[in-house]
Amino acid sequence: MKKIEAVIRVEKLQDVTDELEKFGCPGMMVTHIEGHGRQKGISEQFRGREYKLNFIPKIKIEIIAKDTDVDRIVQLITDIAKTGEIGDGKIFIYPVDNVVRIRTREKGECAV
Ligand SMILES: Nc1ncnc2c1ncn2[C@@H]1O[C@H](COP(=O)(O)OP(=O)(O)OP(=O)(O)O)[C@@H](O)[C@H]1O
Ligand SMILES: [Mg+2]
Numbered sequence: 001m002k003k004i005e006a007v008i009r010v011e012k013l014q015d016v017t018d019e020l021e022k023f024g025c026p027g028m029m030v031t032h033i034e035g036h037g038r039q040k041g042i043s044e045q046f047r048g049r050e051y052k053l054n055f056i057p058k059i060k061i062e063i064i065a066k067d068t069d070v071d072r073i074v075q076l077i078t079d080i081a082k083t084g085e086i087g088d089g090k091i092f093i094y095p096v097d098n099v100v101r102i103r104t105r106e107k108g109e110c111a112v
Contacts, residue, residue, distance in 0.1 A: 001096040002070045004063045008081040008089040013059045016080050026112050029062040039086055064096055066109050
């Protein structure tokens with residue numbers, strides 16, 4: 001199992017999550033965050049405004065997925081979240097040791 005942590009543009013949230021639901025994503029966490037990438041201190045467009053702040057609003061989507069689904073989920077997010085402009089975001093992928101569904105005490109992939 002892997003954790004897919006995608007940082008995307010706020011305006012891409014709906015499209016990305018719609019497609020993830022269609023794909024059959026077992027679950028997800030969505031957080032409104034602020035951050036910056038490598039253009040720290042350089043302005044970036046957000047909703048038609050130019051930000052010269054150190055931190056720009058973004059969305060973080062976290063998904064725990066079976067190894068066999070990871071590539072397709074990453075591809076799907078990339079296809080929809082990409083505009084080609086700076087600030088499109090990034091996807092981080094981490095190994096996950098275990099998952100426990102509290103209600104049933106199931107563990108591992110069947111608890112995802
Ligand atoms: N190295 C990093 N560590 C943690 N968070 C990061 C990192 N790089 C990017 N992020 C997060 O992703 C968001 C978007 O990053 P961004 O797309 O600007 O990355 P970038 O490397 O600057 O790429 P680009 O050149 O396309 O802008 C940042 O606001 C931040 O929340
Ligand atoms: Mg950047």
